[in-house]
Amino acid sequence: EVQLLESGGGLAQPGGSLKLSCTTSGFTFSTYAMSWVRQAPGKGLEWVSVIVPNGGSTYYADSLTGRFTISRDNSKNTLYLQMNSLRAEDTAVYYCARVAGSGSLHIPIDYWGQGTLVTVSS
Amino acid sequence: EVVLTQSPGTLSLSPGERATLSCRASQSVWSSYVAWYQQKPGQAPRLLIYGASTRATGIPDRFSGSGSGADFTLTISRLEPEDFAVFYCHQYGHSPLTFGGGTKVEIK
Numbered sequence: 001e002v003q004l005l006e007s008g009g010g011l012a013q014p015g016g017s018l019k020l021s022c023t024t025s026g027f028t029f030s031t032y033a034m035s036w037v038r039q040a041p042g043k044g045l046e047w048v049s050v051i052v053p054n055g056g057s058t059y060y061a062d063s064l065t066g067r068f069t070i071s072r073d074n075s076k077n078t079l080y081l082q083m084n085s086l087r088a089e090d091t092a093v094y095y096c097a098r099v100a101g102s103g104s105l106h107i108p109i110d111y112w113g114q115g116t117l118v119t120v121s122s
Numbered sequence: 123e124v125v126l127t128q129s130p131g132t133l134s135l136s137p138g139e140r141a142t143l144s145c146r147a148s149q150s151v152w153s154s155y156v157a158w159y160q161q162k163p164g165q166a167p168r169l170l171i172y173g174a175s176t177r178a179t180g181i182p183d184r185f186s187g188s189g190s191g192a193d194f195t196l197t198i199s200r201l202e203p204e205d206f207a208v209f210y211c212h213q214y215g216h217s218p219l220t221f222g223g224g225t226k227v228e229i230k
């Protein structure tokens with residue numbers, strides 16, 4: 001059974017940093033692209049980032065302007081999202097998601113974690 | 123960026139009725155790389171349809187997807203009580219990936 005478990009969310013100050021983790025099991029992590037998708041309270045889904053299986057290519061939503069960094073450790077079956085210069089508008093539930101293949105594009109997301117809440121407030 | 127506009131925003135229907143949800147893209151989506159997800163309160167989204175019309179594993183056949191170019195539709199032939207939720211369309215053919223704003227299907 002595919003399982004994705006996010007952690008690392010919580011309260012952060014504006015301008016601060018947080019690092020999210022997503023531990024996975026039930027599939028061969030190193031052969032799948034992985035994504036982060038976020039959802040602001042009461043709002044819709046917003047794609048954040050994707051990373052290919054070997055970590056060699058990463059892509060981000062234009063709105064993030066270099067503040068976020070996606071990475072992975074295939075030896076630990078874990079996906080990460082480093083978030084810097086946080087803003088109030090980054091407040092959201094952050095979902096770890098598996099892409100149904102090894103590409104960064106043209107393949108849908110097929111599994112989602114339960115999400116971790118990030119709140120940016122002073 | 124491909125903007126996806128979903129309509130209606132809310133659909134009020136009774137169990138047993140047919141639901142028709144629309145997703146319109148601001149430009150043609152390459153090779154119909156469109157998916158549909160269902161999200162219930164407090165839960166993660168669930169993949170229903172990909173490639174515009176292919177049901178994901180374990181999805182009942184009352185769910186069907188259609189469309190091409192810039193116009194896509196999710197149809198639920200006969201609503202079951204567990205189907206009431208928010209539905210999102212998603213295009214994964216163009217970077218950046220984008221989602222529609224969602225359609226809430228509520229019990230009338």
